[in-house]
Amino acid sequence: MRNKRQMVTSIVVGVAAFALxxxxxxxxxxxxxxxxxxxxxxxxxxxxxxxxxxxxPSAKLGLSVLNYQQVVTSASSLLGVPxxxxxxxxxxxxxxxLLETFDVGLINAPMWITVTDIDSQLCQAxxxxxxxxxxxxxxxxxxxxxxxxxxxxTDAEFLQAMSNFAAHAWGRALSANETTALTTAKQEFVSAIxxxxxxxxxxxxxxxxQIFGCTAMMASLESITL
Amino acid sequence: xxxxxxxxxxxxxxxxxxxxVTRRDFLATGLIAGSATIFAPAWLxxxxxxxxxATGACAPxxxxxxxxxxxxxxxxxxxxxxxxxxxxxxxxxxxxxxxGLGSGSTLPLTSEFGGVQFAGLMPDGTTLIxxxxxxxxxxxxxxxxxxxxxxxxxxxxDDTSSNNFAINGLLSQAGxxxxxxxxxxxxxxxxxxxxxxxxxxxxxxxxxxxGTTSFSGALSYSKSSAAGKxxxxxxxxxxxxxxxxxxxxxxxxxQQLATDQQAQTLINCAGIKNVSVVGNTPLVDPRNDTTVGAxxxxxxxxxxxxxxxxQSLIFSSSVYNVLNGNAGSAALEIGGFDYHDNTRTxxxxxxxxxxxxxxxxxETAYAMGKPLFLYVTTDxxxxxxxxxxxTSPWTSDRGSAGMSYxxxxxxxxxxxxxxxxxxxxxxxxxxxxTFFTSGSPELSAGAVFANYLQLNGQLGQFSNIVPSPFFNSxxxxxxxxxx
Numbered sequence: 175m176r177n178k179r180q181m182v183t184s185i186v187v188g189v190a191a192f193a194l195x196x197x198x199x200x201x202x203x204x205x206x207x208x209x210x211x212x213x214x215x216x217x218x219x220x221x222x223x224x225x226x227x228x229x230x231p232s233a234k235l236g237l238s239v240l241n242y243q244q245v246v247t248s249a250s251s252l253l254g255v256p257x258x259x260x261x262x263x264x265x266x267x268x269x270x271x272l273l274e275t276f277d278v279g280l281i282n283a284p285m286w287i288t289v290t291d292i293d294s295q296l297c298q299a300x301x302x303x304x305x306x307x308x309x310x311x312x313x314x315x316x317x318x319x320x321x322x323x324x325x326x327x328t329d330a331e332f333l334q335a336m337s338n339f340a341a342h343a344w345g346r347a348l349s350a351n352e353t354t355a356l357t358t359a360k361q362e363f364v365s366a367i368x369x370x371x372x373x374x375x376x377x378x379x380x381x382x383x384q385i386f387g388c389t390a391m392m393a394s395l396e397s398i399t400l
Numbered sequence: 401x402x403x404x405x406x407x408x409x410x411x412x413x414x415x416x417x418x419x420x421v422t423r424r425d426f427l428a429t430g431l432i433a434g435s436a437t438i439f440a441p442a443w444l445x446x447x448x449x450x451x452x453x454a455t456g457a458c459a460p461x462x463x464x465x466x467x468x469x470x471x472x473x474x475x476x477x478x479x480x481x482x483x484x485x486x487x488x489x490x491x492x493x494x495x496x497x498x499x500g501l502g503s504g505s506t507l508p509l510t511s512e513f514g515g516v517q518f519a520g521l522m523p524d525g526t527t528l529i530x531x532x533x534x535x536x537x538x539x540x541x542x543x544x545x546x547x548x549x550x551x552x553x554x555x556x557x558d559d560t561s562s563n564n565f566a567i568n569g570l571l572s573q574a575g576x577x578x579x580x581x582x583x584x585x586x587x588x589x590x591x592x593x594x595x596x597x598x599x600x601x602x603x604x605x606x607x608x609x610x611g612t613t614s615f616s617g618a619l620s621y622s623k624s625s626a627a628g629k630x631x632x633x634x635x636x637x638x639x640x641x642x643x644x645x646x647x648x649x650x651x652x653x654x655q656q657l658a659t660d661q662q663a664q665t666l667i668n669c670a671g672i673k674n675v676s677v678v679g680n681t682p683l684v685d686p687r688n689d690t691t692v693g694a695x696x697x698x699x700x701x702x703x704x705x706x707x708x709x710x711q712s713l714i715f716s717s718s719v720y721n722v723l724n725g726n727a728g729s730a731a732l733e734i735g736g737f738d739y740h741d742n743t744r745t746x747x748x749x750x751x752x753x754x755x756x757x758x759x760x761x762x763e764t765a766y767a768m769g770k771p772l773f774l775y776v777t778t779d780x781x782x783x784x785x786x787x788x789x790x791t792s793p794w795t796s797d798r799g800s801a802g803m804s805y806x807x808x809x810x811x812x813x814x815x816x817x818x819x820x821x822x823x824x825x826x827x828x829x830x831x832x833x834t835f836f837t838s839g840s841p842e843l844s845a846g847a848v849f850a851n852y853l854q855l856n857g858q859l860g861q862f863s864n865i866v867p868s869p870f871f872n873s874x875x876x877x878x879x880x881x882x883x
Contacts, residue, residue, distance in 0.1 A: 260624055260625075284618030286643075287617075287618065287619075287620070287621060288617060288622075290621065290640075291621055291624075293627075294627035294628075295627075349649060352649060355642060359638050359641070362638040366632060366634035366638065382630045382631065382635075385626050385627075386639055389627060390643050391646070394643050396646075396647075
């Protein structure tokens with residue numbers, strides 16, 4: 175039980191924890207902005223003291239972020255899947271897009287894309303892992319029959335799996351808007367399957383849909399925010 | 401232990417903790433706080449700053465403002481010994497003895513950029529004292545005639561990244577944003593992408609360019625990831641839309657925003673914008689540009705076989721993406737300018753490198769037929785042993801003799817200036833801090849930004865963008881040199 179609780183708390187830290195509060199304790203380092211006040215080098219040099227810039231109110235964002243080593247570590251723990259070589263490779267290849275500090279100001283769209291890449295990789299591993307388990311023993315995909323073609327996966331079954339992510343990652347049920355968004359996205363996903371896809375290919379699409387949903391849930395704002 | 405190895409040690413290890421995994425672990429290591437306060441609107445703009453100013457949903461990015469490149473010479477180069485600063489009356493100083501230029505009465509001068517004075521020729525008649533200018537001339541063969549130059553006299557701290565020279569935040573606030581990419585930088589240790597602190601405003605996070613793969617990674621899901629591998633293009637777009645949709649509604653859940661709709665628009669656009677170019681490979685590698693690729697290869701000495709992380713290719717790609725509007729501004733950096741090693745050799749070599757890079761940047765603008773504002777910064781300066789010789793070796797730091805440069809290339813012709821110097825130097829061979837911007841890198845950066853706005857015909861926006869009581873309608877004209 176304790177492990178499960180730990181899992182729940184760690185999931186909050188989450189796969190792509192962009193945004194966390196910045197009220198660090200005494201053991202932390204703060205990566206703040208350098209905004210605001212105008213410094214006078216002439217005066218500071220004579221005193222041989224470093225220029226200290228005032229932090230403007232707008233700079234005091236109540237957020238901070240995990241760096242990506244922490245993100246990957248916690249995500250792996252959260253989903254219960256190891257960091258494989260491909261994930262490590264994506265991490266290393268895109269390391270310059272990723273956070274090295276805890277400065278929320280370092281968030282940008284390319285970073286989000288890379289987080290999604292990493293999440294998708296971990297979600298793929300999760301699907302593979304849970305496919306090998308009986309439905310009743312699965313944490314997330316108990317409602318999904320992975321042997322079925324995607325057309326046989328009902329909205330309710332898909333939403334049940336997504337609800338499990340919501341419960342673990344967000345600590346709540348899906349909202350009406352989220353349910354609608356997920357249902358719509360599932361329809362779009364199915365519509366985008368090439369008409370030439372048949373047989374086992376449609377079973378694979380079922381698995382891919384679960385990767386798709388897992389990734390979206392884990393890369394969404396609430397999963398990366400405390 | 402090397403510096404690099406030290407850098408790779410995770411924070412939790414530096415702090416003496418075990419590797420954190422759970423939230424509790426992170427709390428214990430101090431890497432997150434114990435309570436949360438969410439200010440989503442404050443940071444949403446960082447996700448897609450250009451959308452913030454756009455009207456309508458997900459309006460395309462890009463800007464009509466003049467592209468900007470900042471070149472930072474890290475370590476405190478002797479810019480004041482290349483461009484020759486004058487006194488308050490515009491005359492040569494009597495003595496440049498500790499500025500590495502000897503006596504004002506015997507200092508050879510050479511003119512460039514339409515009458516701007518640089519340290520001139522050695523007695524051999526061929527070697528320039530200003531190796532910076534030598535570098536510029538070696539590369540800016542076609543562009544130099546259309547380039548205007550202004551030196552900015554300013555004292556700054558030596559050997560530090562805390563001088564507030566960087567204008568990236570001001571540029572973003574003015575609306576200089578890329579159509580596909582954030583601002584570009586070369587180091588992740590600073591929000592500005594270079595080792596300079598922000599003047600007045602902090603910019604959106606840069607894309608740190610460590611090689612051409614940085615561009616491709618910023619524009620699409622990795623082909624190695626499950627998202628890039630098992631999902632087709634339409635499904636990838638659906639994924640991005642779903643993440644955006646979920647996040648948009650969650651923004652409202654997380655807090656009651658006065659601007660819910662704006663926040664949702666921002667986050668939606670942030671999510672789908674870059675992914676929307678998947679499968680529609682944009683030109684981010686200049687070598688693939690059939691129009692100017694060959695010319696840029698010649699300018700930068702690059703080729704198809706150039707290593708993806710070669711500085712020449714990083715610089716070339718960054719300047720290229722700024723000039724074609726993919727990115728807002730680029731911040732580049734060259735190290736090795738803390739060169740006071742009791743010789744002139746190291747300094748000359750570094751100055752030549754800097755000038756060469758400046759020449760390459762200007763010539764790239766020429767090749768692409770685009771205007772370019774180039775801002776050259778450094779941290780502090782150097783001093784020579786007091787001498788009447790203009791070859792006196794560099795012996796120490798001396799930030800009181802600091803300087804930055806503004807250059808503007810205009811394909812239509814060299815922009816006229818009302819002067820080539822902001823502020824002036826004193827007989828004591830320091831930037832005179834009685835001039836209001838010369839004692840503060842931040843105010844000098846404000847002066848640079850005022851010139852940029854002037855070039856864009858938007859000087860009237862200055863007071864709306866720069867949050868400083870030190871600038872007013874009376875003194876702003878004294879720092880604006882471009883007409």
